């Protein structure tokens with residue numbers, strides 16, 4: 001993100017005016033688009049007129065996000081948004097958008113939004129021919145596992161995850177040899193091959209429930225060490241962890257939490273369970289992104305900070321204008337690979353299709369379905 005935008009986002013964009021369609025505003029956008037939309041030339045003449053028309057037509061959509069997207073940015077997004085809405089109709093496609101997507105994706109083109117658990121549940125019910133996963137690769141694989149007859153597209157194949165990359169199927173087999181008899185609980189932030197070696201999956205929203213549902217004295221919990229430790233602190237089941245970390249959440253520290261309390265008196269601090277245990281110990285509440293969103297809706301804190309990926313606060317802030325969001329910003333570089341531009345391209349060219357070896361898929365699906373069966 002450009003420095004001036006970062007400052008604006010951190011301070012919380014408060015504008016509510018409809019997007020301007022004037023030339024002056026539009027001509028400022030190419031530098032922004034280099035980050036957000038990968039537009040490689042400066043629009044001229046007819047393109048500017050057409051962009052202005054898109055801005056006018058999408059003004060109602062802009063109203064949804066006017067609190068978190070400055071009007072100067074909207075002309076960069078409007079044309080892609082219109083094109084994506086049309087392509088969804090033409091392709092009979094739906095877009096699943098994770099909570100870490102930027103607001104113009106999350107609020108303006110996604111049909112179904114939520115955390116990994118919600119997206120997995122909803123992916124099963126999708127009736128459309130095509131699912132575009134606005135999130136990272138393991139989420140697209142999960143959608144394919146749960147709805148294998150659909151065409152599942154990921155707009156950028158490089159949208160990975162440090163947790164998923166931290167472990168292989170061979171590693172899981174070694175853990176089983178080392179701890180015979182202990183069932184393997186695998187976080188959904190993992191490849192299909194790793195899921196296939198597992199007994200059951202979990203998400204950050206249901207990890208403790210899944211661990212306790214197995215009725216064993218110990219479990220192997222992969223691959224997130226901090227999620228495993230945070231679950232271990234809440235259960236009598238012995239947890240054997242793996243040393244994988246989320247590169248976004250591992251950067252939060254206890255000192256940062258104390259500094260937030262000092263600098264923002266009265267702030268309520270919510271932390272994601274992928275954060276280190278010292279952060280969880282200092283926070284007021286720990287939960288998945290869905291839990292955090294529910295907390296804000298329920299408790300209506302005057303001032304809050306969400307210790308998770310940057311875009312989450314923007315997306316929650318849209319629905320809670322009365323809550324003051326403090327925004328320390330840790331970006332997930334993988335999530336940020338997904339843009340309106342490559343979602344549009346994915347639907348135009350029907351790429352990149354996610355495929356899974358059928359033998360792997362059958363075993364991985366069983367682990368995900370077992371998770372979904374736990375009430």
Ligand code: SF4
Pocket residue numbers: 136160161162163164189246247248249309332333334335
């Ligand atoms: S935020 Fe962390 S867990 Fe989520 S995709 Fe990015 S690296 Fe993976």
